[in-house]
Amino acid sequence: MSRSSKDTYTPAWWVPGPHAQTLWGKLVRRPPRVTTRAERWTTPDGDTLEVQRLDAPVGASPRVPRLLILHGLEGTIRSHYVRGLLDQARRRGWAADVLIFRGCNGEIPKASRFYHSGETTDLDFVVQRLTAAHPQQPLVAVGVSLGGNVLLKWLGERSDDLPSAFRAAAAVSVPYDLERGSRQLERGFSRVYAFLFLRTLRRKALAKLAVQPGLFAEERLRGARTLAEFDDAVTAPVHGFEGASDYYTRSSARYFLANIARPTLLLSAFDDPFLPAEVLDDVSMVAFNNPLLSVEFHARGGHSGFVSGLVPWRPVFFAERRVLEYLSSYVEEHARIS
Numbered sequence: 001m002s003r004s005s006k007d008t009y010t011p012a013w014w015v016p017g018p019h020a021q022t023l024w025g026k027l028v029r030r031p032p033r034v035t036t037r038a039e040r041w042t043t044p045d046g047d048t049l050e051v052q053r054l055d056a057p058v059g060a061s062p063r064v065p066r067l068l069i070l071h072g073l074e075g076t077i078r079s080h081y082v083r084g085l086l087d088q089a090r091r092r093g094w095a096a097d098v099l100i101f102r103g104c105n106g107e108i109p110k111a112s113r114f115y116h117s118g119e120t121t122d123l124d125f126v127v128q129r130l131t132a133a134h135p136q137q138p139l140v141a142v143g144v145s146l147g148g149n150v151l152l153k154w155l156g157e158r159s160d161d162l163p164s165a166f167r168a169a170a171a172v173s174v175p176y177d178l179e180r181g182s183r184q185l186e187r188g189f190s191r192v193y194a195f196l197f198l199r200t201l202r203r204k205a206l207a208k209l210a211v212q213p214g215l216f217a218e219e220r221l222r223g224a225r226t227l228a229e230f231d232d233a234v235t236a237p238v239h240g241f242e243g244a245s246d247y248y249t250r251s252s253a254r255y256f257l258a259n260i261a262r263p264t265l266l267l268s269a270f271d272d273p274f275l276p277a278e279v280l281d282d283v284s285m286v287a288f289n290n291p292l293l294s295v296e297f298h299a300r301g302g303h304s305g306f307v308s309g310l311v312p313w314r315p316v317f318f319a320e321r322r323v324l325e326y327l328s329s330y331v332e333e334h335a336r337i338s
Contacts, residue, residue, distance in 0.1 A: 009298045009322075014312045018271040019189055021302025029315070031083035034090060036098070041129065047102065047111040049122055052077045054086055056095040065331040066130065066137045067096040067324075070123065070147030072173075072304065074200050076104055081144055081172075081304055084317050088324040095137065099126050101147075103204050108211060114204070116235050117146050117178055118251025120154040131163040138167045140327040144304055145274070148174035149253040155264060156256025168330035170265040170323040171253075173272055173304040177279045178248035182228040190273045193303075194227050201227075205234050254279070257286045257293060265294045265326045267319055269301030294326070 015024050025031075036052040043049055056064045067089045071079050082098055089096040099122065101115035115122070131139055143151030148171030155162075155169060175181035185194040205221055220233035232244035241247035249255075266287060270277045280297050287293040298306075306319040 009301060009306055009318045010308055011300045012307045012309050012315065015305070015307045018269070018273050018300065018302040021300070021305030021307055022273060024305060024307050025080040025317070029080045031080040032087035034083055034086040036077065036086065043122065043125060045111045047109055049102065049126065050100040050105045051126065052098040052100060054090060054096040057093050060093060062136045064137060065092070065094045066134060066139050067094055067327070068126065068130065068139060068141040069096060069098045070141065070143035070151055071098065071101070071104070072145030072147050073197055074104065075144070075147070076100065081320065084320040085142060085323065088320050092324065092328065097126070097130065099123065108207050112212060112215060113238055114208070114235070116239060116247070116251065117149045117175070118153055118247070119239070120150055120157060123150055123154050124158070127163065127166065131165045135165060137165065138331050139163070139165045140168050140331060142170040142172065142323050142327070143174070144172045145175065148172055149176070149178070149251070152253035152260065152264070153251065153256045155262060156259040159259045160261045162262060166262060168263040168327050170267065170326055172267045172319050172323065173274070174253055174266070174268065175275055176252060176254040176283050177275070178252045179245060180279055181275045182226070182231070182244070182248065184274060184276050186226055193274065198224070198227060198230055201230055254283055254286060257283065258290055260290060260292060263292050263294070263330055265296065265323065267296045267322060269298050269306070271300050272303045274303045296322070
């Protein structure tokens with residue numbers, strides 16, 4: 001674990017345990033209200049992406065930083081952590097954009113595909129468009145859960161071949177090893193999360209199949225009882241993988257960490273109910289050999305939780321603050337150099 005004492009996380013005493021930490025934001029939190037505007041961008045394959053945009057304040061410098069946010073599995077613009085990150089950007093006077101993965105805005109994708117943990121072409125398309133449209137703005141990015149896996153994989157794939165405006169990244173509660181993570185979601189209370197994900201994923205897949213028959217085998221989808229079975233029945237055949245195991249191996253972020261060539265914060269908790277703790281030990285060993293990776297793995301915090309604060313009526317969402325503090329340091333460094 002490489003972090004200074006000021007960055008240590010103290011869990012809220014009134015949100016005990018990993019599951020309470022994981023569910024607090026979704027079930028109890030009142031996310032800040034942040035007004036964004038939706039834009040629809042045509043992709044190279046003829047589909048459309050929705051990007052939710054937070055404009056910088058009127059009169060802001062053309063060099064004002066821009067934050068790109070990637071949500072987690074089945075996330076939306078309404079996800080509490082998305083709203084929290086947007087609020088942190090707004091407080092700093094930054095611009096921000098949220099990439100809504102295909103199918104997560106309530107529409108059926110036009111192309112013969114969905115989004116998944118290893119799909120990075122949409123992210124690359126958005127980064128290229130943002131840096132071309134705002135060449136003077138330093139760009140930083142944060143991905144949460146699945147979005148973090150996508151971000152880290154893309155960073156490893158691109159390595160040094162990134163736009164100069166892209167300065168730094170942060171990844172929160174990443175499922176670094178998708179195969180071991182899928183097995184973890186079949187155990188104990190974690191099966192509740194898997195059930196909820198599977199319910200919405202199945203509904204979207206059936207809607208897609210209704211407009212594009214034969215894309216995958218319907219009977220296998222209907223028989224899927226775990227996320228791994230869903231990935232074997234739908235994700236893998238639709239996206240050219242041999243099966244779920246092949247998809248997990250080729251898409252897991254842990255295999256791309258060594259090639260990351262931008263400062264990147266890795267923020268997770270050992271009690272994350274979506275991932276076995278030993279995966280984070282493995283990630284720490286890989287990250288040790290890449291000085292651009294800052295590992296901050298805390299004993300507690302759940303999955304994308306990290307609720308702190310002395311009293312329930314004044315909660316502090318540590319991960320959102322920490323991410324923006326980290327990214328700010330590289331934006332300020334960029335401004336001094338410029």
